[in-house]
Amino acid sequence: MADTPEAETGHPFTRVPIEVTVSVGKAHPKVKELLSLENEAVLMLDKKVEDPVELYVGDKLIALGELQELDGENAGQLAVRLTEIADLSNGL
Structure with missing residues (x-):
């Protein structure tokens, strides 16, 4: 069993990607306003x-952060610098 990839890298679930959603805010328009939106x-x-x-995984808040624009090779790429990690057992 020691020759398996799982034994070398840990639990196989550690290699499963997840989606993290970054929420920058919410809007609260009336339906009438939403229907009248146009380009620009x-x-x-x-x-x-x-x-x-x-930052959310599913509907669970996992962290807070600041938006940043990267420099160098990834110039213009949007990123998030984590400023507070949630205590998942007690919340932020």
Whole structure:
């Protein structure tokens, strides 16, 4: 059993990718306003640019962070710097 890939790298589930969703805010338009949106319309969110973003796996909040734009080889790529990790047993 020691020759199996699982024995070399740990549990096989550790290699399964998950999706992390980053929430920057929410909008609360009325249906009438939503139906009248056109190209170039601006939908105001309930957050400011400097407010932390929330990271979720499924519907579970796992961390807070700050949006950042990468430099160098990945210039222009959007990223998140984690500022607070959730205590999953007690919440943030």
